[in-house]
Amino acid sequence: xxxxxxxxxxxxxxxxxxxxxxxxxxxxxxxxxxxxxxxxxxxxxxxxxxxxxxxxxxxxxxxxxxxxxxxxxxxxxxxxxxxxxxxxxxxxxxxxxxxxxxxxxxxxxxxxxxxxxxxxxxxxxxxxxxxxxxxxxxxxxxxxxxxxxxxxxxxxxxxxxxxxxxxxxxxxx
Amino acid sequence: xxxxxxxxxxxxxxxxxxxxxxxxxxxxxxxxxxxxxxxxxxxxxxxxxxxxxxxxxxxxxxxxxxxxxxxxxxxxxxxxxxxxxxxxxxxxxxxxxxxxxxxxxxxxxxxxxxxxxxxxxxxxxxx
Numbered sequence: 001x002x003x004x005x006x007x008x009x010x011x012x013x014x015x016x017x018x019x020x021x022x023x024x025x026x027x028x029x030x031x032x033x034x035x036x037x038x039x040x041x042x043x044x045x046x047x048x049x050x051x052x053x054x055x056x057x058x059x060x061x062x063x064x065x066x067x068x069x070x071x072x073x074x075x076x077x078x079x080x081x082x083x084x085x086x087x088x089x090x091x092x093x094x095x096x097x098x099x100x101x102x103x104x105x106x107x108x109x110x111x112x113x114x115x116x117x118x119x120x121x122x123x124x125x126x127x128x129x130x131x132x133x134x135x136x137x138x139x140x141x142x143x144x145x146x147x148x149x150x151x152x153x154x155x156x157x158x159x160x161x162x163x164x165x166x167x168x169x170x171x172x173x
Numbered sequence: 174x175x176x177x178x179x180x181x182x183x184x185x186x187x188x189x190x191x192x193x194x195x196x197x198x199x200x201x202x203x204x205x206x207x208x209x210x211x212x213x214x215x216x217x218x219x220x221x222x223x224x225x226x227x228x229x230x231x232x233x234x235x236x237x238x239x240x241x242x243x244x245x246x247x248x249x250x251x252x253x254x255x256x257x258x259x260x261x262x263x264x265x266x267x268x269x270x271x272x273x274x275x276x277x278x279x280x281x282x283x284x285x286x287x288x289x290x291x292x293x294x295x296x297x298x299x300x
């Protein structure tokens with residue numbers, strides 16, 4: 001949270017990009033604490049790795065420093081007000097959520113137990129996350145692949161309009 | 174007391190989400206806006222992973238001696254969401270680069286000025 005606030009305050013986008021990598025790493029640690037090892041690996045590789053490289057690549061092509069804030073405090077105050085009200089409403093809504101870690105929530109009592117009980121017998125691999133991702137829901141993962149392909153095509157289409165300078169300097173996962 | 178602790182995760186989620194929201198509204202720099210969107214997105218990830226956690230549970234990898242596992246389904250969902258999130262971030266950043274090529278700026282205010290100056294014909298590189 002503190003790192004996030006620092007990201008907002010920094011005008012130097014290069015430093016902000018580095019802080020963002022730290023933020024991703026911290027969230028990966030938090031995912032480990034919350035028993036999500038696979039998600040933590042993905043976040044560390046994708047969030048701290050690829051995203052940082054992407055932002056740095058864009059920074060080399062654009063301005064490193066953000067323009068100083070104009071003293072239009074009015075605008076800022078309204079933004080703060082909207083954010084405050086929305087946040088307060090969301091906090092109020094959290095009181096209707098189930099207790100953290102409780103095994104009797106709808107999340108835990110629906111189909112999750114079935115997967116936990118059946119995965120090893122069905123698939124023969126111990127990692128349930130990988131089994132669900134690549135076997136039970138493999139068509140969804142194929143769809144995800146199409147999304148990434150589309151995104152890659154969009155990036156290519158956007159950056160190849162003016163081929164003389166910038167093409168190919170961006171990325172391809 | 175236990176109530177306060179049991180809601181702490183959700184509050185962190187809300188605060189992170191509002192920080193991201195604020196950046197998207199109040200900052201004019203497009204790279205900063207993309208960072209704000211990513212913050213917003215990460216807060217949702219925390220929300221889902223928190224929902225899947227069982228007190229005293231373990232990482233959902235089958236092994237001897239472990240009885241209680243956390244729910245693997247939110248993990249799968251968020252894994253997909255992280256990867257798709259990076260793909261969309263890449264598209265957003267590519268748009269920013271393209272705007273910078275055409276208008277020489279990625280700040281909202283100066284971009285608006287540039288658009289007002291030449292509304293009809295296609296603007297060329299001013300950088």
